[in-house]
Amino acid sequence: MFGTNLVDRRTKPERIADQAWQQLISAVNAAGDSVRDTARSARRGGHRLGDEAGDLVGSAADEARHRASLAFDALAGRRPALPWTLLIGAALVGAAVGWAAGTAARAAGSREDRAADDIEFVDVDRPNSPVGQDG
Numbered sequence: 001m002f003g004t005n006l007v008d009r010r011t012k013p014e015r016i017a018d019q020a021w022q023q024l025i026s027a028v029n030a031a032g033d034s035v036r037d038t039a040r041s042a043r044r045g046g047h048r049l050g051d052e053a054g055d056l057v058g059s060a061a062d063e064a065r066h067r068a069s070l071a072f073d074a075l076a077g078r079r080p081a082l083p084w085t086l087l088i089g090a091a092l093v094g095a096a097v098g099w100a101a102g103t104a105a106r107a108a109g110s111r112e113d114r115a116a117d118d119i120e121f122v123d124v125d126r127p128n129s130p131v132g133q134d135g
Contacts, residue, residue: 017075024068032061 010018073080 013075013077017072017077020075021068021072024071028061028064028068031064035060 070080
């Protein structure tokens with residue numbers, strides 16, 4: 001009785017989302033049962049064909065459950081989660097590229113400093129110029 005009071009207090013969109021979810025679950029289960037029955041009969045006809053159908057049933061059922069979950073979330077007004085693995089991977093790649101660029105820039109800068117240190121200045125007397133009055 002306690003549970004029925006909570007169910008009655010839900011908002012209309014929540015009830016609609018729950019009904020849609022239940023319909024999706026029943027459709028997925030019905031489709032899965034139908035495909036499993038077909039796979040069983042195919043397996044009796046040929047073991048290799050049955051194995052392939054069993055794999056197909058598993059992947060199709062997983063995909064159907066995933067899509068049903070996304071549909072329920074959309075009906076409930078929830079936004080999809082951020083792809084954290086993709087974001088973290090992009091950040092790591094960016095950090096690696098930045099590190100490589102910084103290292104290359106420091107290496108190029110140190111080469112220029114060494115070239116400037118290797119320059120030797122020599123005093124040269126100009127012809128027709130008295131010594132000490134170059135100017």
